[in-house]
Amino acid sequence: MKVIHDIAALRQWRRQLTGPLGFVPTMGNLHAGHLSLVRLAQQHAQHVAVSIFVNPLQFGAGEDFDRYPRTLAADIEQLESVGTGLLFAPDAATLFPIPQTCHIELPPLAQDLCGRSRPGHFRGVATIVMKLLQLLQPDMACFGKKDYQQLTLIRLMAEAFNVPIEILGGETLRADDGLALSSRNQYLSAGQREQAAQLYATLTSVAAQVQRHGLHDLTRLENEAEAALATAGWQPDYIRVRDRRLDPPQAATRDLVVLGAARLGETRLIDNLEFIVTTPG
């Protein structure tokens, strides 16, 4: 695997490449979920590049930017084990030689769901992703469905700016008890880790109830799910049922997703579950 840290070398590498390029942007601290995105990209493109960059633009004040796990040596080993072609691992001065003065302005969805408690987060994500897309010039890029709102907004952005790219969503990988794989899971104490699968269990339960009872009374279901998490010791942020574009579902909507975010102690976890209703609510 070639490892590139600076832009001139990246541009040169890109120019000599022939054949489609797939791209997996990450913040490093890779786990099996990231590797599954690399494999997904390999199924769709001849070459695959991964980026590792802990993007300061997407962290708010008081968030975990400073303690976000940085494990480059181990990440490189994992990427080599799955046959990644290129790792682009720039430092902050490379991507921000001057402070970032232009940003991607997203639709109101960016202020909803995770955007409510993380103002500016998706603007920071979209801005770095646009920069990376311009640098890597990939034909397709893979984003995990675990960050469903991110995936949705990146798709919107790519379409809105006519970026010549296909955006693919990779399925969420889970531990045996259902907990979605995430770099932030390692913040959890042993007790918290045992409890953490309750988030996915809650989403599963909400989906089952919607499938049984339909879409009326969604707000009550969502509130009850949040209350159950709070009773179990979580600080719930939101539980919401949406259509696949993350708009509130209409009565006739069949393809749904239930999304949740909640804190266990200091650690904020998110998850979601796509599901289908066969009887309209």
Add this chain to the structure above:
Amino acid sequence: MKVIHDIAALRQWRRQLTGPLGFVPTMGNLHAGHLSLVRLAQQHAQHVAVSIFVNPLQFGAGEDFDRYPRTLAADIEQLESVGTGLLFAPDAATLFPIPQTCHIELPPLAQDLCGRSRPGHFRGVATIVMKLLQLLQPDMACFGKKDYQQLTLIRLMAEAFNVPIEILGGETLRADDGLALSSRNQYLSAGQREQAAQLYATLTSVAAQVQRHGLHDLTRLENEAEAALATAGWQPDYIRVRDRRLDPPQAATRDLVVLGAARLGETRLIDNLEFIVTTPG
């Protein structure tokens, strides 16, 4: 010259192209100034594409979007006369199949100078330019220096998002009396046209005074220039002396530009003049 109206055909044309592509985005109603940008692009790139699109995103309420001159047949003749390779002339439904939900958020400069009286104008310009750059994938693009603030902000945007492109500024073309060529000149009555060269004369005078007296007391100079235009029957918007990045000049700044915008009746004209001071102010 090939004329393409839809995105699929454009992408196909772009894929088969070998060698550098230069790009000149326009709103049509072409004059000698636009053609000089095509020639500039031809000096720097093997192939040259021009786009014609009257971009609704950059017009405010009450501005001249509806009456902006649309002269496609004459434009095509002119572009062919200078050997343009491709004209991309999409309609609004092609560029906006759904309403534009994402925009380029620019630095505060976008709210200064012309941005003060045209809120959202540069956001609309930057957004359409980013779309066109993603569609055309040019290696370089030419923008006229007459729209100096636009050129400056497009440069900033391209750098901030790592767009792999060189942005070139083309010199302003002028009528014999000094009036900068502009599609909006045709809005002028015969009497207004005679008067219109006063804007450039005012900029020339301000530059000469700064060269003579230095940079102290700029505000007085700017105010006097605005007052002189008002006395002559204009409604001045601003006259400002800035450095070449459009920041207020420092005492040691040598490379300057004086910019002006003013209305004659209903018609808003803009112009600017780069100049150098040899004695610091």
